[in-house]
Amino acid sequence: MDKIEDKKKIKYTKNLKVPPYNLQNDGKYYNDTLKFNAHQGHGFAAEQANNLVDQYKGDKAVVLNENVKNGPDRIVNGVQIQTKYCKNAQTAVQNCFKDGKFKYSGQQIEVPPEQYDEVVRLFEKRGIKNAIIRKGHVSYKVAKNIAKFGTIEGLTYDVVTGINIGINAFGISALFSFAFTKWNGGSTEECVKNALQTSSQIFGMNVVSHVFSQQFARSSLNGFAHQSTLNVLQKVLTKDQFATFANSFRDEGAKKIYGAAAQQNVAKMVKGQAVFAAGILVLQTGWDVISVTRGKISGKQLAKNFFSNLGSAGGGLACAVYGTCIAGPVGGLIGGIVGGIISQFAVKKVLDQITPDDLDEMAEILNNQIIKLQKEEYLLTEQEFNEVLNKIKSQINKDFLQNMFESSDRQQYAKKKLKDYFQQALKNRPKVKVNEEINNYFKNEG
Structure with a gap:
């Protein structure tokens, strides 16, 4: 057997690691976060944070991002909401009136939870009974910190929004990785394993990179x-x-x-x-x-x-x-x-x-050692050799090849690992009892 056929060679199945671009989410989040740098940036942060909580609760919530005079800041389940995150309840209530008239007819007034009771009391004191006060999900201090660079609250908010993007990337990456591995000749098991591994890595990269870009948007470098x-x-x-x-x-x-x-x-x-x-x-x-x-x-x-x-x-x-x-x-x-x-x-x-790639070079060393062991030491039958190859293929993965790459003597590392498979093939051969076979032959002949 002068060589191993290409179809029998040990190959390193490459994986696809292309992060999917989702401008609809990534770019939009970046634009929204840029607003946090404005004079009233904490107000925008409050809108986004409260909206995110409503969405996680299962509500149909959207931030309008429109500067319509006296128009709502967001809508939740069809209800118009005006978000008022001010330093105290008195200022929040004052900002709801102009020339003594309530400016936000038909809208709920969303305020920090710690200011809710005082805002309700001040509205009642003004004789406004038809205004509906809504308790926000985040406090005024949290909203202020979400808008700042490098705060725990801001990082937490970015991680949560990053998870939203990451989940989307996870599914897309898994699909493409599965297909790519299949196109490269991988088995169904390899396709599933690579799909899960790659999509998990890309999920993590998306979350971390999202946090990086959102913090960048808050920084002076934006x-x-x-x-x-x-x-x-x-x-x-x-x-x-x-x-x-x-x-x-x-x-x-x-x-x-x-x-x-x-x-x-x-x-x-x-x-x-x-x-x-x-x-x-x-x-x-x-x-x-x-x-x-x-x-x-x-x-x-x-x-x-x-x-x-x-x-x-x-x-x-x-x-x-x-x-x-x-x-x-x-x-x-x-x-x-x-x-x-x-x-x-x-x-x-x-x-x-x-x-060539490092792992491709390691795979080539393995192939050379397989040929050498077969030709010079073991001379297995074709059936035995095919069985050995199948066993080796099932065990060769990225970790195996990387460990081989780290070895100080890669040739010897490969030979030592491979010899076990060849020796096992010899042990599995049927035992031949020569004397018994010869005696039985002459008895039959006689």
Whole structure:
């Protein structure tokens, strides 16, 4: 047996790790968080936080994000709500009146829970009986801290909203990872395992990167590169595409925006997604750096992974933007995923021509050792050899190959691991009793 057929070779089944781009959520959250930096940013934070709690309770809740004079801030189950988060109950009540007249007819007044009783008393004192006071879910102090950079409350809020995005990414990533593994010749068991592993990793990356981008939006660096982002977009998008993009993410019934307003909105959203993508890239690279220091991958593999991930991030973001301009949020999601896959594949294809992956090299060492053991030491029958190969294939995974890579003598490591399978094949052979067989032969002949 001069060689092992390709179909019998040990192969490392590669997995797909392209984070799906969801501009509808990521970019929108970034734009909403930018409002936290305004003078009354804690009011916007209160709207978003109370709305999030209502949604988790199962209510149909939406923040309107419209600056309509005396209009509602949000709607929950069809009820219009005016959120008033002020430093004390007296100020909250005062802001509900102008020239002695109540400004928010038909709306519930939402106030911090610790101010609720006092607000009710002050409304009754004014003789207003038809106003409905609503107790908010978060306190005034919590709302203030949610709007700030680096606070526990703000980080907690970002983690919760990040989980919302991460769950969406989990399902999409699992589907594509399953398919990608199948296309690469993986078994159903490998497909399921890789799908769960990859989607879990991407879920975590999405949550952490979301927190990173939202904290960035609150920081003094949030204005960084805004004009540069706008300049680039103006060169590649038409005015109509800006408008289509911007209005794709506005709530139903909201006033549409055009011209400079649409361009500014899109620039903020795209920059937010770029920050989000950068966060994922940092996480991916950071994990690879740790792997290099632990000897699990080489510096060469680190460089390959970085450029492959960078290509995926850039291609995914560009296609997400164009996809949104063509077909709205759905087009953006599909464009982001497909663009990321194609870009990652193209970049990796080029890099593979330069140098193979670490794990592919380990798989090649295994194949060479299998051939050597079969030809020079064991000479198994074809049936025995096929059984050995099947057993080896079922045990070879990423962890096995990484442990092999870490070994100081990879050839010897592979040989030692493989010999056990060959020796077991010899032990499983039927025992031949030579003397008994010969005696039986001559008796039969006689």
